Amino acid sequence: MTTPIRRLLVANRGEIARRVFATCRRLGIETVAVHSDADAAMPFVGEADVAVRLPGDAPSETYLRSDLILDAARRTGADAVHPGYGFLSENAEFARAVVDAGLVWVGPAPESIEAMGSKIRAKELMRAAGIPVLEAPASPATADLPLIVKASAGGGGRGMRVVRDLDRLDDEIAAARAEADSAFGDGTVFLERYVERGRHVEVQVVGHPDGILVLGERDCSIQRRHQKVVEESPAPRLPERTRASLHEAARAVAAAIDYRGAGTVEFLYDAGADRFFFLEMNTRLQVEHPVTELVHGVDLVELQLTVAEGRSPDPRTIGETYGHAIEVRLYAEDPAADWQPQSGLLTMVDVPGVDGRFDLLNRPGLRLDSGVESGSEVSTHYDALLAKLVAWAPTREQAARRLAAALRGARLHGLVTNRDLLVGILGDPAFAAGEVSTAFLDDHPVRTPAPDPDACVAAALALAEHDRSTRTVQQGVPVAWRNVVSQAQITRFSGSSAQVGGRAPAQADDPVEVAWYGGRDGYVVHGLVVRATSPTGVTLERDGVATTYDVQVTGDRVDVDAPSGHVALTVVPRFTDPADAVSSGSLLAPMPGTVVGVAVTKGDHVAAGDPVLVLEAMKMQHTVSAPHAGTVTDLTVRPGDQVAAGEVLALVEEKQ
């Protein structure tokens, strides 16, 4: 029985919601978005035909609320639900609730989700079906090291700990259990042998009424903190015999549970021994599905919808297998600061030369699947994935080069991203040789390029042009014109360590100083020829070589994109109001007076609004209170002291 889908609700956000909508638009299916408050202005919301607000920001209040999502489907007349990845995509209960509500569930049967949901059960199943799995020693000995503790319900690296020392085993299990419990609500963990330099190879399958389609494999070995950052298809340096065995194993896995829909069977491949082991099966669309789509000429979302409608894929919707595709995940995160996720305004997202967005591309090229656009606000509530950039080319080498160039040329302003790291990986000789493994980033610390010192000059001149463009008088007069020249113009910038090409400057706090002259003959900078200037671009020539810098000025922030990379700078203001310079938490005398009472002593903890001291002035008593909760770290006055207006009386350090 087939059930045509007319209106599809995507129970997800960001780039994956946009990805599903793109296929729907192509197929003529109406779309419904659901969104949290924080996502109200995100592109995916506006792209849907209708959108339903899920009040709140936290996933637990919004994208994980199956009741609200089903209500949204009812209210909008949606007849199908696509879960995307993450959130409720592998939640069997939700799948069941969707089906029970009389809607089409775009995903495998709830039973399949359950069968694979527990990694322990899935392993048992595979062992029974004769698929190799990584066995855990019954009583671990030093010879079995290293081991890995994994959460049974896990994913995304959470609840995963590598054990290299038997003494640490119990602690790591406990830690993993706690992490798993908080992340998945299930503290079950299990132990596996850990393959040090293993590769993560996964096979894309699509189960349908007439069989199982195997759409090649992907290598997703390069990971940071157990999260994939670079994925490609086909897997490099894989013997053809092994490749065929992997495909067959994947087919067997899917067949073992009569799998329907798109799924991924993940294997650990030990390249040294040319052996592979079943890890788990993901019963959903994967983040990295575009590489398969490009190489195999298929729209995996379309296939998902076809199978959900109860049909088998039309062979005409499956193209020929051609070339090599590599995907990188652009995250708003700071690789130099322990991968800390970044939040805030993305003032610019622009990847020149993109051939298609969420699109199969009819010839090799560049594909961008982005959840954000220039001006998007990245919130702290969700995954920091901004976009996926995919290059498809006849060969792996060509794809890597194209992708690295596109990344270098991309303009990503406002937040620190992992772009430089990705460029570094793609240019690494080990990567070029296909020597990838899950330990790649540990074995090959990526060297990010040194920032171009002239980028600061470009920033200063673009800023001057920007100032010129906002003048209200003397608009046409040359910048910084002087009839009597006495000194250079000075522009100062500060840039956080990560922002200046991802490397810490010699002295982190030192501002960069650019000295330049304006006037009749245009800009003059020592050692450089200034060829062209505008508020958005500067061309500088050094030793006969001209370089063009793209510049974006946003308030006191200046972003410079040069061929050598991106530099983000902050203008150091010429003046600071001393009132603003006082360390936060300082209590200042509101007027001159006499201290008549001190309510605290140094080291005391105070709550916001607690009285700290009392001043008497003009025969009136004034209570000076704590601006926030914290500790009194300084107290400079005693009762009877005369104080001047603005004098610092005490310091309350805010509680972290």
Place this chain on the structure above:
Amino acid sequence: MTVTNREAMLAKLADLDAEHAKAVGGGGQKYVDRHHARGKLLPRERIELLVDPGSAFLELSPLAGWGSDFTVGASVVTGIGVVEGVECLITANDPSVKGGASNPWTVKKIFRASQIAEENNLPTISLVESGGADLPTQKEIFIPGGKLFRDLTRASARKQPTVALVFGNSTAGGAYVPGMSDYTVMVKEQAKVFLGGPPLVRMATGEEADDESLGGADMHARISGLADYLAEDELDAIRIGRRIVARLNRRTMRTEPVPPFVEPDADVDGLLDLIPADLKEPFDPRAVIVRIVDGSSPGNARAFDEFKPLYGASLVTGWARIHGRPIGILANAQGVLFSEEAQKATQFIQLANQADTPLLFLHNTTGYMVGAEYEQGGIIKHGAQMINAVSNSTVPHLSVIMGASYGAGNYGMNGRAYDPRFLFTWPSAKAAVMGPAQLAGVLSIVARAAREARGQEYDEKGDAEMRALVEASVEEQSLPFFLSGMLYDDGVIDPRDTRTILAICLSVIENAPFTGAGGYGVFRT
């Protein structure tokens, strides 16, 4: 080897740079270093921080005092800068020159600055740090110097705001600069503002008082109320000064946006080739005009529309735009002004007044024509008409002395005495009652006639010496640095900067309303 016009001009420009460098150098490296070592900024450093980033600063009278016993620049910097989008007249004492003490040239320079602020309705910002009057020359300062304070309060009465940022000493008479200003900012532990310092107070009344209690910034901010703002340091004072200007609510008279404009049709750099090294050679001012006015573009179909081109050909008149602003131009072509030129000028000035269009005078004149034919033809009458029109014209005038500016030609072409809003000089200029050789020759003829009348022998050798001496002295006194030193212009400029300077002046002029003259003196016909 003959020197090209360009080489001659470049040599003069190099001299100009050297003279400007003297002004910038202030009291010399030793005093500059000492000032910096105290954590203090030089006047131009203060100004650079005060004006909007990337805006222009037009320094005025930088060569004041040139040729005198005082340091070039007269220990004060004056100029027009843009602060928070407002064109302001800025003055800044140079404390590296004798503690910023005022000499007679300082006073004249500040008077000129005040006049510019008054005529163009500009706020004045005084960056004060001066030890007071230069005592050896007090006789030339004390009596006329009172005008400084009168000007400040009259500016205030005209609602032209006055802001004083006090960085250091501002004592005795100098105390009235903050005293007469609308807003006063004093730098903590630096500003000292009192009528009498500790020694004078002890002499006068026997009271023992220290600097701080007599005139410290803190005292003035908390007790006397003379300081409206107490600044933490110099930067903070400048920051506060900018905030004060931001809140002045100044608006220019311009109600419509400046129309778009393009750069000149001819290469500005070519100006260096145009001016003959020897001013006896005439040059075509149209070649200058096309290098300083807006190029032709939609909305400005012709760069320069010449008026009455066939009449009075040794004076070029016509209409153009500079940075989108209309201007009428009078430029000498063949040096001499005849009756026709004078009448043409008179009519043109009246036309500009009818249309409320500012005027630009480009000088290269040897004066009105002399000789029986011309006297009988009424050259005095016609010259008087031109001077009448110039004197009573009420549209703003700008003057640039490109070459010669001799005799009554200087008057008719709106010389200093005729109060153009701004007057700048090219390094090639010369101005005097007549050419040095002519002047020496006239003196010789007069002396010879006197001797001969008394029947005495004329000393030919002495005459030759006298002529050489007079010629050299007049030559020196008609040169731009000398004239600029005397405050007879607002500065000697690089010809290539002329367009920019005129554009700044035309923008500055828009701060005060003006309308063309309704009446003139009696035109003698």
